[in-house]
């Protein structure tokens with residue numbers, strides 16, 4: 001069995017409140033989806049706006065492998081708009097529940113049926129592949145649903161789709177429901193929403209019942225709680241049901257990240273398959289198991305979906321994972337020192353802190369006694385800054401026992417201070433600042449400032465950190481801490 005994938009990230013996904021993509025962004029995502037291997041790209045809803053049509057046209061003019069589809073209501077103008085974008089197909093949507101007919105369309109079943117048939121004929125006559133879709137089908141009368149699909153197929157619909165528009169199915173009902181629609185004479189598609197968190201389970205149940213196409217979005221974005229997530233459906237089919245799709249599974253993680261970046265809808269860390277924690281391990285028992293045999297706590301390999309495994313340091317850590325991380329950071333320690341580092345990591349965890357690599361390096365260097373004799377010590381720092389002066393800093397340092405006085409100017413007070421320190425050390429060691437990152441941990445102008453820097457000396461790169469309410473002092477301390485650690489390694 002092979003399942004076809006219709007990706008609607010660019011249509012239903014873009015209907016996520018707050019998301020709108022420019023034509024160029026749509027094109028970039030479409031190119032990615034095409035290389036991912038989706039069979040059909042629902043590129044948008046051509047009637048929506050001029051920009052939407054421009055985006056769809058940009059996509060159709062690329063000659064992609066995927067079929068390019070536009071959403072259309074059962075309205076001739078919508079189909080004409082789709083035709084003007086040169087799409088291959090329309091996802092022609094007709095509400096079918098009494099609720100939608102009476103309150104939204106204010107039409108009878110007969111009127112809607114006629115509208116659906118006419119629009120199907122019109123689209124087919126204009127050379128479009130037609131996927132006739134019933135909106136709110138899972139709250140519709142089965143008899144009417146079967147009738148609209150049967151007459152739609154007679155009118156030229158190539159495929160039919162039943163939408164669980166507000167996510168009302170359960171896996172059991174989905175199996176029954178799609179089973180009843182799977183023998184009507186055209187391939188059946190599934191379109192499930194995630195209002196009860198069941199979109200993926202319902203999609204899988206419907207596919208098992210005989211549907212052959214599934215509508216999904218990257219990261220499960222879409223209206224309200226979203227749609228069935230492509231990555232979850234595809235990997236479940238592959239790993240749990242032994243069912244094939246044309247998706248290049250190893251591109252799932254990069255595609256997920258791209259869509260998150262471009263839509264601004266970022267993932268919760270525990271998102272299945274593509275979340276940052278999907279292959280991360282902190283607890284000692286798990287990490288030890290994974291180090292010995294990854295399958296113990298990983299149902300699939302991270303490489304399968306283009307992700308990566310991570311071991312996270314914190315309260316639940318065990319010694320095996322700690323040793324591994326220290327090895328990766330190039331820090332060699334005895335069993336006795338390992339126990340001391342282990343104890344300190346646990347103590348930080350008990351204080352509610354997460355332990356970053358910078359913290360782990362600092363703890364290890366302290367335990368190893370690398371920091372006992374600081375080569376560089378700050379005696380004084382003075383800053384002058386304002387709207388009519390060039391930011392200037394003077395520093396007095398003790399460098400290897402000798403007093404060094406220097407001054408520097410910069411684009412701001414932090415830059416001036418770092419320039420002055422670098423000048424003080426110029427004759428002593430060739431150290432360069434590779435990265436500087438600053439965060440305000442708490443809110444307000446009196447916030448705690450967290451500065452993380454990366455320094456290089458030759459081939460060795462280290463990170464250092466300082467957290468203080470004063471951004472200049474945090475920067476100076478982080479810099480000097482990094483310098484001392486680099487110099488300590490020299491010994």
Ligand SMILES: CC(=O)SCCNC(=O)CCNC(=O)[C@H](O)C(C)(C)COP(=O)(O)OP(=O)(O)OC[C@H]1O[C@@H](n2cnc3c(N)ncnc32)[C@H](O)[C@@H]1OP(=O)(O)O
Nearest residue numbers: 012045047048049073074075093094095104105135165223
């Ligand atoms: C479940 C889904 O995801 S449906 C897809 C949702 N996507 C969109 O809405 C795409 C973006 N939408 C838009 O840009 C606009 O809503 C447009 C251009 C489609 C229409 O805009 P407007 O003409 O201003 O109408 P508006 O959006 O206010 O109302 C929708 C109209 O379409 C009708 N309609 C809704 N669905 C359908 C349908 N499937 N087939 C036919 N008519 C429909 C409604 O009854 C209403 O008609 P009315 O004006 O006669 O009352």
Ligand SMILES: CC(=O)C(=O)O
Nearest residue numbers: 012093135136163165
């Ligand atoms: C058509 C569609 O997106 C829905 O019914 O959910």
